[in-house]
Amino acid sequence: MTESPTFTPPRGMRDIESMEMSKRNWMERQIQKNMAIYGFKKVEPTALENLSTLEAKSGPDIRNEIYWFEDKSGRKLGLRFDLTVGITRMVANRLELPEPIKLYAISEMWRYDEPQFARYRNFSQWDAEIYGSEEQEADAEVICLGMDILEQLGLHEYEVRVSNRKLTEGYLKSRDFGSKNKIEATIRVMDKIGKLSKQKIIDEFRSLSIEEKTIEEIMDFASLKGKADDVLSNEPQGLEDIGRKGLEELRKLADILDDFGRIDRCVYDYSIVRGIGYYDGLVFEAYDKQGEDIGAIFAGGRYDGLCKNYGKRDMPATGVAGGIDRIMISMEREKLFPKLSQIPQVFVVTVNDTVRKESWNIVRKLREMNISADFDLKKRTLRKQLEYVDSNDIPYAIILGQQELQKGVIKLRDMSKHTEQDLNLQEAAKFISKT
Amino acid sequence: MTESPTFTPPRGMRDIESMEMSKRNWMERQIQKNMAIYGFKKVEPTALENLSTLEAKSGPDIRNEIYWFEDKSGRKLGLRFDLTVGITRMVANRLELPEPIKLYAISEMWRYDEPQFARYRNFSQWDAEIYGSEEQEADAEVICLGMDILEQLGLHEYEVRVSNRKLTEGYLKSRDFGSKNKIEATIRVMDKIGKLSKQKIIDEFRSLSIEEKTIEEIMDFASLKGKADDVLSNEPQGLEDIGRKGLEELRKLADILDDFGRIDRCVYDYSIVRGIGYYDGLVFEAYDKQGEDIGAIFAGGRYDGLCKNYGKRDMPATGVAGGIDRIMISMEREKLFPKLSQIPQVFVVTVNDTVRKESWNIVRKLREMNISADFDLKKRTLRKQLEYVDSNDIPYAIILGQQELQKGVIKLRDMSKHTEQDLNLQEAAKFISKT
Numbered sequence: 001m002t003e004s005p006t007f008t009p010p011r012g013m014r015d016i017e018s019m020e021m022s023k024r025n026w027m028e029r030q031i032q033k034n035m036a037i038y039g040f041k042k043v044e045p046t047a048l049e050n051l052s053t054l055e056a057k058s059g060p061d062i063r064n065e066i067y068w069f070e071d072k073s074g075r076k077l078g079l080r081f082d083l084t085v086g087i088t089r090m091v092a093n094r095l096e097l098p099e100p101i102k103l104y105a106i107s108e109m110w111r112y113d114e115p116q117f118a119r120y121r122n123f124s125q126w127d128a129e130i131y132g133s134e135e136q137e138a139d140a141e142v143i144c145l146g147m148d149i150l151e152q153l154g155l156h157e158y159e160v161r162v163s164n165r166k167l168t169e170g171y172l173k174s175r176d177f178g179s180k181n182k183i184e185a186t187i188r189v190m191d192k193i194g195k196l197s198k199q200k201i202i203d204e205f206r207s208l209s210i211e212e213k214t215i216e217e218i219m220d221f222a223s224l225k226g227k228a229d230d231v232l233s234n235e236p237q238g239l240e241d242i243g244r245k246g247l248e249e250l251r252k253l254a255d256i257l258d259d260f261g262r263i264d265r266c267v268y269d270y271s272i273v274r275g276i277g278y279y280d281g282l283v284f285e286a287y288d289k290q291g292e293d294i295g296a297i298f299a300g301g302r303y304d305g306l307c308k309n310y311g312k313r314d315m316p317a318t319g320v321a322g323g324i325d326r327i328m329i330s331m332e333r334e335k336l337f338p339k340l341s342q343i344p345q346v347f348v349v350t351v352n353d354t355v356r357k358e359s360w361n362i363v364r365k366l367r368e369m370n371i372s373a374d375f376d377l378k379k380r381t382l383r384k385q386l387e388y389v390d391s392n393d394i395p396y397a398i399i400l401g402q403q404e405l406q407k408g409v410i411k412l413r414d415m416s417k418h419t420e421q422d423l424n425l426q427e428a429a430k431f432i433s434k435t
Numbered sequence: 436m437t438e439s440p441t442f443t444p445p446r447g448m449r450d451i452e453s454m455e456m457s458k459r460n461w462m463e464r465q466i467q468k469n470m471a472i473y474g475f476k477k478v479e480p481t482a483l484e485n486l487s488t489l490e491a492k493s494g495p496d497i498r499n500e501i502y503w504f505e506d507k508s509g510r511k512l513g514l515r516f517d518l519t520v521g522i523t524r525m526v527a528n529r530l531e532l533p534e535p536i537k538l539y540a541i542s543e544m545w546r547y548d549e550p551q552f553a554r555y556r557n558f559s560q561w562d563a564e565i566y567g568s569e570e571q572e573a574d575a576e577v578i579c580l581g582m583d584i585l586e587q588l589g590l591h592e593y594e595v596r597v598s599n600r601k602l603t604e605g606y607l608k609s610r611d612f613g614s615k616n617k618i619e620a621t622i623r624v625m626d627k628i629g630k631l632s633k634q635k636i637i638d639e640f641r642s643l644s645i646e647e648k649t650i651e652e653i654m655d656f657a658s659l660k661g662k663a664d665d666v667l668s669n670e671p672q673g674l675e676d677i678g679r680k681g682l683e684e685l686r687k688l689a690d691i692l693d694d695f696g697r698i699d700r701c702v703y704d705y706s707i708v709r710g711i712g713y714y715d716g717l718v719f720e721a722y723d724k725q726g727e728d729i730g731a732i733f734a735g736g737r738y739d740g741l742c743k744n745y746g747k748r749d750m751p752a753t754g755v756a757g758g759i760d761r762i763m764i765s766m767e768r769e770k771l772f773p774k775l776s777q778i779p780q781v782f783v784v785t786v787n788d789t790v791r792k793e794s795w796n797i798v799r800k801l802r803e804m805n806i807s808a809d810f811d812l813k814k815r816t817l818r819k820q821l822e823y824v825d826s827n828d829i830p831y832a833i834i835l836g837q838q839e840l841q842k843g844v845i846k847l848r849d850m851s852k853h854t855e856q857d858l859n860l861q862e863a864a865k866f867i868s869k870t
Contacts, residue, residue, distance in 0.1 A: 007488045007524045007745045009481040010512055015525050018476035018538065025467075025477065032460075037802045039779035039809035041453035042460065046444040046557060047482070047543065048502070048514070053442045067483070067512075069504030072547060077445055077502075079483070089442045090450050098826045100812045103453065110483065112507060122481060133812035137795075141812065148802075259795050310442045344474035360572075360694050367472045367583075374474035377535045377568035377576065391533045 012113070012121030022340040024124075024324060027331075028106055030152045031126045038145050040104040040128050045086025047108065051076035056309045057085050057278055067110050079110040083127035084303075084319060091131050092311030099132025099315065106324070118294040118326055129319035131307060136249055139282045139302060140256040142320040146286055146298040147265055153327065154336035158297065160286045161225075161269035164250050165279045165301070168270070170243015171221055171236050175214050182208065184277060186218070191275040193222050222271040228254035231268035249281060278303045282318060288330045297330060298322030344374040345432050347389045351382050351401035359400050362410065362425060369429045389415060396432055447548070447556030457775040459559075459759060462766075463541055465587045466561045473580050475539040475563050480521025482543070486511035491744045492520050492713055502545050514545040518562035519738075519754060526566050527746030534567025534750065541759070553729040553761055564754035566742060571687040574717045574737060577755040579695055581721055581733040588762065589771035593732065595721045596660075596704035599685050600714045600736070603705070605678015606656055606671050610649050617643065619712060621653070626710040628657050657706040663689035666703035684716060713738045717753060723765045732765060733757030779809040780867050782824045786817050786836035794835050797845065797860060804864045824850060831867055 009015055016024065035042065051068050068078035080086055083105045091101050106126045113119060128145055130138045143160060150158050168190070172183050189204045196204075198219075205215045224231050232251055239247070250268065257263040274283040281302030288297050300320035308314035331337055346366065350359045359375055366373035374394070376385050382399075389397045399411040399420075409422045412431060423431065444450055451459065470477065486503050503513035515521055518540045526536050541561045548554055563580055565573045578595060585593050603625070607618045624639045631639075633654075640650045659666050667686055674682070685703065692698040709718040716737030723732050735755035743749035766772055781801065785794045794810055801808035809829070811820050817834075824832045834846040834855075844857045847866060858866065 006528055006747070007485065007491065010483060010485050010506075010510060013481040013483055015481055015521070016479040017525075018478050021477045021479060033805075036777065037805060037807050039807055041777040042456045043453050044451040044456060046448040046450055048445060048448055048545065048557065050442065050445050056442065064507075067504075067506060069502075071445075071502060072499075075445060086450070090452075093441055098823055102809075108482065122483065130812065135812055135814055137810075138812045256795065259792050260799055312441070342471065342476040357694050360691065364695055370468075370472060372471050372474055374537070375572075377565065377570055377573045379570055388533055 010121075012115035014120055014122065018342055019340075020328075022342050023328060023331075023337050026337065026340055027153060027324065027328070028126075031106060031149055034145065034149050034152055035104045035126075035128060038102070038128075038141065038148075040102045040145075042105065043087060043090060043103050044105050044107055045080070045083065045090055047080055048077050049080055049086065049089075051078045053089055053310070054078045054081065054085060057088075057306060058276065065112055067112055081109055081111050083107060083109065083125060083321065084129060084306075087127070087129050088131075088307055088317065089310045091315070092307050092309075092313050095312065100138065101131040101315075102128070103131075104128040118329055120325065124324040125321045126324065127319065127321040129317060131313075131315045131317045133318070134304065134316035136252040136256055136282075138318050139249075139253055140260055140262075142300055142318055143257065143266075143284060144260055144262055146300070146320045146322060147262060149322065150286070150297065150327075153331060155288060155297070155327070155330055155334070157289045158265070158286050159289055160266045160284055161272045162228075162250070162253070162266050162282070162284045163268065163270050163272040164246035164281060165273065165283055166242050166281055167239075167246030167250065168273050170240040170246055172218070173240045174236075174238045174243065175217060186210065187273045188275055190218070190222055190271065190273045193271045225267060225269040225271065228257075228263060228266060228268045231270070246281070253282065274299065274301055278306045280305050284320075286322075291330050291333060294326045294329050295323075297327050343392060344372040344394050346371060346373050346396040346398055346428075347385070347392075347394045348373060348375040348398045348400060349382060349385045349389065350376055351399065353379075355400045355402060355405055358405055362398065362400065365425060366429060366432075369433075371429055371432055395435065398428060445556075447550035449555055449557065453777055454775075455763075457777055458763060458766075458772050461772065461775055462588060462759065462763070463561075466541060466584055469580065469584050469587055470539045470561075470563060473537070473563075473576065473583075475537045475580075477540065478522060478525060478538050479540050479542055480515070480518065480525055482515055483512050484515055484521065484524075486513045488524055488745070489513045489516065489520060492523075492741060493711065500547055502547055516544055516546050518542060518544065518560060518756065519564060519741075522562070522564050523566075523742055523752065524745045526750070527742050527744075527748050530747065535573065536566040536750075537563070538566075539563040553764055555760065559759040560756045561759065562754065562756040564752060566748075566750045566752045568753070569739065569751035571684060571691055571717075573753050574684075574688055575691040575695055575697075577735055577753055578692065578701075578719060579697055581735070581755045581757060582697060582700060584757065585721070585732065585762075588766060590723060590732070590762070590765055590769070592724045593700070593721050594724055595701045595719055596707045597663075597685070597688070597701050597717070597719045598703065598705050598707040599681035599716060600708065600718055601677050601681030601716055602674075602685065603681070603708050605675040605681055607653075608675045609671075609673045609678065610652060621645065622708045623710055625653070625657055625706065625708045628706040660702060660704040660706065663692075663698060663701060663703045666705070681716070688717065709734065709736055713741045715740050719755075721757075726765050726768060729761045729764050730758075732762050778827060779807045779829050781806060781808050781831040781833055782820070782827075782829045783808060783810040783833045783835060784817060784820045784824065785811055786834065788814075790835045790837060790840055793840055797833065797835065800860060801864060801867075804868075806864055806867055830870065833863060 066078050066081045087103050108124045110122050177183050185208050272283055279301040283301035285296040285299040302318040304316040348359045348363050350356050363373050363375045397413045411420050412423050412428045413420045501513050501516045522538050543559045545557050612618050620643050707718055714736040718736035720731040720734040737753040739751040783794045783798050785791050798808050798810045832848045846855050847858050847863045848855045
């Protein structure tokens with residue numbers, strides 16, 4: 001006999017087992033509750049997009065980081081790498097929707113990354129976007145939403161690091177950065193501050209032909225970090241207009257976050273830039289202070305220029321997204337999940353074949369009473385059935401024998417306490433439901 | 436100024452808008468409730484599988500019907516076309532799980548079909564599988580689960596058409612069908628009975644070089660349809676052993692469905708064969724009698740031979756799956772969805788800038804009381820804010836002016852009744868929650 005082959009998910013992908021699924025479902029319910037309270041409506045963009053849609057946001061370089069291919073008619077398609085692109089595409093031509101438009105999604109995405117700790121090639125995010133408001137109220141709204149989601153899940157030891165792309169770009173412009181490309185390349189290096197060693201960062205700046213003095217200035221700028229008031233009072237010299245606009249936005253935001261009672265959770269941190277090209281105002285990243293190794297647990301920012309790439313509507317926009325898988329790691333570490341179970345409440349055990357028909361009847365009645373009930377599908381002996389009940393941690397067994405049937409009762413066994421009582425079905429159902 | 440390009444989902448794919456999303460979420464909750472009552476545990480296999488996994492079930496022909504491609508390292512990957520393959524792969528090497536294993540999933544899949552009515556290239560199914568039981572109790576269990584899901588959703592005018600692959604194959608074997616391939620090809624034609632004209636079916640049989648007399652016999656066999664007792668009493672002549680085994684299984688199943696009080700919903704119908712190759716016992720398809728044009732609303736059967744293809748466990752298995760999108764069409768036609776809303780309960784309107792800060796405070800307090808509350812993110816005038824509230828069908832507005840603030844009250848406006856009352860915030864929250 002030849003050995004059967006063993007099949008697994010592709011490299012970097014994974015299945016979700018039932019225990020993890022219970023936790024994810026529970027998390028999703030909490031997140032949905034918060035989204036509803038904030039007035040966001042749930043949608044789901046298609047998972048498979050035209051490659052041109054994915055590139056419209058991030059340029060052809062994105063091809064190296066995603067799963068894309070040609071279908072049988074030569075169409076270039078790609079699996080989404082985030083939810084922002086799809087949701088933005090969905091609203092960009094819906095001329096009838098009144099602004100602001102507040103939408104969210106919770107779903108899966110795929111990236112062709114090197115798999116590593118807390119980073120799979122398929123993963124899920126919750127994602128909320130506000131279209132049509134250029135006000136810092138909208139920015140505060142998405143930050144507070146992220147905070148409320150974490151707190152709803154029991155994660156209280158977080159910190160939101162805030163900056164503004166206009167400020168960063170204004171600062172770089174005032175340092176004689178000629179081309180837009182060079183500014184963008186510099187921002188991509190700044191995004192690695194804190195993730196790579198200082199020497200590596202400096203080397204990367206040098207490879208962009210940035211002068212030593214300017215490198216020092218950028219490192220100084222990016223080291224500004226602290227309470228909003230302290231950081232904001234320290235205005236960088238010779239800022240371009242765009243940079244001053246960024247500072248102004250950061251000031252307004254601090255004001256609103258203060259009024260929302262949330263400023264204490266925020267650290268103004270000029271090293272925060274976000275790697276993705278389309279951000280053009282607020283940028284932020286939230287970290288679990290007890291687990292920074294998993295990376296940001298939510299992040300986002302303003303992308304006023306994106307929407308018009310996808311259709312007729314040119315709307316300012318701001319949003320936030322968080323990784324379900326990463327938040328789960330934090331929650332597991334801090335033991336924040338409630339007791340969740342997908343285990344049936346009761347198993348109807350049949351003593352022998354003569355009562356088998358009656359057992360189906362009892363199972364049916366229990367289920368009609370919304371009790372999760374299972375029964376023997378393998379024609380096993382009484383002993384084997386009870387072993388199965390035990391090994392599956394099912395809390396109650398109903399034991400059905402000839403004698404009980406004649407008396408019109410059933411025997412309800414508490415599997416952990418090893419106690420039994422004779423009850424009629426209604427009483428048994430009531431008893432099971434209570435526990 | 437150049438026109439912006441317009442981006443859409445790829446051909447045959449679609450986005451889910453917020454109203455549809457509410458309905459899908461509601462449906463999923465009902466389905467999950469039933470799954471739990473039956474003792475199924477939720478899992479989710481990876482969406483992107485190794486192509487070899489997808490082919491292990493259905494052979495290399497499946498490549499023509501799915502989305503597959505090579506990734507950047509030359510790995511052949513494919514998007515799942517159902518949930519059965521993935522769930523089966525997940526259990527095939529979990530030697531520690533006691534039998535029977537009852538798992539379900541609700542998720543998306545992709546097929547490279549020609550898009551048509553009720554058929555997209557991306558769609559969702561609920562799917563439940565039982566591994567480790569060869570008994571007809573397990574077959575009855577998945578059929579009853581499908582029925583209970585339909586009834587939970589309010590669909591009562593359905594019919595489940597039942598047959599057995601062993602019977603079909605036994606019947607064909609007894610008609611001098613030499614090769615297994617020819618039997619399979621014949622079954623694929625039988626699967627089209629009722630979907631194509633009789634003449635087309637006969638032409639397809641002829642193209643398989645089946646004799647006229649045998650074609651007639653097959654058409655007669657496939658026309659057997661009716662109550663279980665009537666159909667089963669009419670045993671086809673000269674059945675091979677395997678065919679008699681199939682009949683025996685159908686008899687036992689009828690018995691159990693009778694005891695479960697569900698036999699009246701079943702039609703024994705020998706034209707039912709299911710097109711997919713791996714079925715090897717029970718096969719069934721359920722139809723909405725008021726909308727047969729959408730195709731089967733759930734279907735399934737037994738596939739005892741499949742599991743051993745994916746790993747070390749060789750377990751009998753039976754399962755059922757239903758299309759979310761199709762069931763939605765039936766439910767829309769019969770107006771079965773309850774009133775669902777993702778609209779905020781209240782919008783806090785600010786009369787002018789001086790009360791803006793207080794409005795944030797009120798929004799925060801309302802949200803802390805689990806009330807879905809929204810507020811002005813666009814610095815609009817009072818009139819514009821009220822227009823927005825109206826056009827979004829938000830039922831209540833809280834109007835916040837200088838005067839009210841000084842009196843410590845807020846004005847609650849019922850948007851449809853055009854009435855207003857002055858209340859404190861607690862009273863207003865209570866009032867809003869009640870409606």
